[in-house]
Amino acid sequence: MLTQEQNDRLCRIGPRTLMGALFRRYWMPIATVDKMREPGSVTAARLLGEDFVVFRGKDGALGVLDEFCIHRGASLALGRVEECGIRCLYHGWKFGADGSVQDIMNLPADKRPPKLRASAYPVVEAGGIVWTYLGPKEKRPPFQRFAFMDVPEDQRVLLRVDTHCNWVQMIEGGLDSSHVSILHTNAARPDWAGAAAQAVGAMNDTGPSLEIEDTEFGYHYAAFRRGSDGANVRVVPFIMPFGRIIPGGALQGKSNFTIAFEVPIDDEHTATYSVRYGSQPISLESRLKETGYDDPELYSRESRKFLFTRGDNAKQRRDIMDQNWSGFRGIAVEDAVIATSMGPISDRTRENLISSDLAIARFRKCLMDSIDRIERGLDPVGVGFDVGLISAIDAAAPEDQHWRALVPGHHAGVAA
Template sequence: MLTAEENETLTRVGPQTPMGRMMRRFWMPIATSAQVPEPDGDPLRARLFGESFVVFRDSAGQIGVLDELCMHRGVSLALGRVEDGGVRCLYHGWKFGADGTILDTPNHCSERFRTRMKAPAYPVVEAGGLVWTYIGPKKQQPPFPHFAFMDVPEENRTVIRANVACNYLQLYEGGVDSSHVGILHSNQANPTWKAGEFTANDEDDNPGAISVADNAPALEIEDTAFGFHYVAKRVASVSEDGTPAHSIRTTPVFLPVGRVIPAPTVEFYVFEVPLTDVETATFIVIYGDRPVSRPRFMEMLGLDDERFFDEASADFLGHRLPGFGQDRPSMATGWTGLRGIQQEDATLALSMGPIVDRTKEHVVAADRAIMHLRAQLLESVRGHEAGGHPLGLVADYGPMRSLCDTDLEPGQAWQDHVPGNRTVTTVADDEQMATTS
């Protein structure tokens, strides 16, 4: 159980909050590449940590991230025109380049002014189907992070964004909760679990398809440079001498907003990016060593249902539907009255309210990873407020891997299946090695 003060620290992400200051030390996805698909296309209004930005692709294809409000009189540049190398404000025609350079001021013909001033602009990198930006202190800007999904051909990767109207931590905690998979997602994991039966789902791209019926996995946690990884050990069988054999599933949790969810042939990188205290952009990057089908995963996630998801805005709409859109009659044969992994996860997070009161909960052993996540985030905030690096500030996440359901041999360490997770180093470690070498 958390105190009210700790819950406040964990959930508030504005510019003047400890969590907001810590999170601003990381590069963050602010949009998908598909949201700004072509040069001189429509600008995108974007939120991040309670602040407003405009994202646009200029005539040369360069992405820009600027403060949303025009530096002249505060009109939204998201209403503007993207043309001739920049974004132009409708009010008085001021035009800005992707780097904030003032390109034109039709109502103020002063070249000296244009060269002396500059609009607030932020570093941008487009990689892995995402637009990334850094809005923290310039002198503390870390190296741009590398993830394994950035290395595959585009056809082997799909990127999905869903904006959910609740605090980021409710979604993040759900993502590091292995015990809910066989229950909440039982329509996909094990539809017959209520009858005491188990029929394995053989879909090799489905993270909800667990291999055994155990819904109370034992968790073991190990801290890493990126945060921590943990194993969920499910009893697969018991020998004559009473020794259990285990199926294991390992999840990396990388601070401050990410996790990797495994399936046999693909990995799901999930970023729960706070837009405001009560709005979250869930960015899901699915990749593997073969082409992936976006329609297939939209259906698996339940985002192919227009009642629940508006792809144009990327808004998840469950909170606007009567009864969260739950189909109660279907519960006679199914479990949730919902369809799809993200539809179920997002709906339950929304049902908690905009920010859940964690002082009233009663956690159990199956919640160990959630409690560890909270502890690490609080430690990271406190260390950062004291002048240190945040926990999990990493430049190269390339070796980081999840592990789908795998038999653990007697005497074998679960970490041996994901050796790369222990080789990842922090930015602070990299700086130390550079200093001493």
């Protein structure tokens, strides 16, 4: 249980918040490349409660600027993209990707241009995602390359889904191991209704025991489940400040993984960037079916929005719940429905955690400890770490060695 002050400290990420200051120390996704592929592409983007414009110049270079023109505040998302810059429609001020003022159409010929500059942000295109850094220039870390970025394009599928709820409840759902065997019963324990095909590993034990260890990138946990063939262990990493890797299962192959980034749009909206990747080709259609986002009543492929809202229970198929545990189809849809049902920001002053929630408690401590590090002038956990070494696994528990040996790229973290 958290106090209201602690819950606000954890959830709120605006420009003058402590959690917002933490997030601004990392590279973050701001858009998907497929929406920005063509020269001249432009889109408005909201991130950490602030508004930006992302554009690709006619020269092919990407730019990220504050959305509103520094002259009179018109949206640059309406602007004309020209050569290596974007021109405001209102008075013709043109800005380069570096924020430089390249031209002012309404400036009298006998007047000297003012020494002004728009706020511009570093940008990197990698893994189908446009990444940016919003923090202090002198603290900018090197860009980190995740393993999925080096996989051939036909062996990864990226989905972005925007939900109407706070980022914390989205990521806490993903870090919660015990819910997998319950909420996702149709995929995890299909024999409950007489089916046989299991999609997410050995999950018949609904009360796993957890072991947790701090790492250089955040933490990882091992969830042990009892099964007819012995103990199973599922190792999941939390990557500061908003990432996790999910080990593959029968649905897409054991050598495949899903990495998810729960990126705060603002305090009450989250953009989930989910990448399924691995050793074999994968299609967008199979990924949409797996997640449940092939249902146009629940997900708009055009706007990237999750269409279920709190209290929108008419979209739950209660008439089939004798055979379908949740009344929804798709693992990701079930997760998003539950997170949305909690309201825009979950009230954690009323919760009661138990031993199965150890990973949730550690997540909160990990974030709070890094806020404390920033206040003491230290770098937050995970900045600059080689994230390409991070992995996840779902396998038989080793009898003669520590479970950490299954993820040799993970190392114990530094003291806070």
